[in-house]
Amino acid sequence: MYGLVNKAIEQMVCGAHGPETWEQIKEKAQVDFEGFISNQPYPDEITYRLVAAASETLGAPADEILRAFGEHWVLHTALESYGPMMRATGKTLREFLQKLPHLHTRVELIYPDLKPPQFSCHDVSDNEMDLHYWTTRAPGLEPFVEGLLYGLGKMFSTPVRVELRQHREEGHDQSVFRVSWDAAA
Ligand code: HEM
Known part of the structure; x- marks a missing residue:
């Protein structure tokens, strides 16, 4: 994945636990890069x-x-780094999720070697949507998608519940998340 991803992990750990903890993590992971370069791809x-x-x-x-x-x-x-692109994707959580399938197409203009995830999104009711997620990557990224969805809920002040209804690790080619929020939001 592009260095941007590893850099963001570094930023999150350093912000919450300090740089010494990050050094311990890098040592344990046997990763000895002195800082990742955002626009350089690294092995997943x-x-x-x-x-x-x-x-x-x-x-x-x-x-x-x-x-x-x-x-x-x-x-x-x-x-913080791609605010205009994020805001242009949708004014509400529903609109953002509807447009999510196209977001990484725009990201590919900045990061041409991107191996983007694929999404499709379907209405279930006024306050529920199903998000389908495909990836070519090694298993285990579903909790990352859940966290992204919780983050989007916070971004739109629309707290969400997320339920993993179909899991790729159970032999499906895609995972499916049911995203719901309070009807009043
Ligand atoms: C402007 C905002 C965003 C940028 C710049 C961005 C960029 C990226 C980059 C660079 C990667 C690594 C892939 C690679 O290097 O091949 C990635 C992966 C990923 N992105 Fe985004 N992304 C954005 C927003 C989002 C949002 C809102 C979601 C919400 C669901 C999302 C879901 C994912 C997932 C699930 C992956 C993991 C890769 C995989 O599943 O195969 N991204 N993104």
């Missing part, structure tokens, strides 16, 4: 190793780290 394995080492060092399940990272990605990385 590095990102997965950093998450596993963060889980061990912080004594938290990897899924929890990925969920926190998803929220951090939306509320810090994406909004």
Whole structure:
């Protein structure tokens, strides 16, 4: 994945636990880069190793780290560095999710070697949508998507509930999330 992703993990860990903890995580993950370059692709394995080492060092399940990272990605990385692109994607949570399938097409203009996830989104009712997610990557990223969805809920002041209704690890080619929010929101 592009260095931007590993840099965002570094930023999240350093912000919450300080640079010494980040150094311990890098050592455990056997990653000895002195700072990642945002627009340079790195092997996916590095990102997965950093998450596993963060889980061990912080004594938290990897899924929890990925969920926190998803929220951090939306509320810090994406909004602070790509605010106009995020805001142009939708004015409400529903509109944003409807347009999500096209967001990484725009991101590809900045990062041409991107291997983007694929999404499709369907209305279930006035306050529920199903988000379908495809990826070519190694298993385990669903909690990251959950965290992204919680982050989007916060971005739009529309707190969401997320339920994983179909999991790629159970033999499907895609995972499906039911996203719901209070009808009044
Ligand atoms: C402007 C905002 C965004 C930017 C710049 C961005 C950029 C990226 C980048 C660089 C990667 C790594 C992929 C690679 O290097 O090949 C990535 C992965 C990913 N992005 Fe985004 N992204 C943005 C917003 C979002 C949002 C709002 C979601 C919400 C669901 C999302 C979902 C994902 C997922 C799930 C992955 C993991 C890759 C995979 O599943 O295969 N991104 N994105």
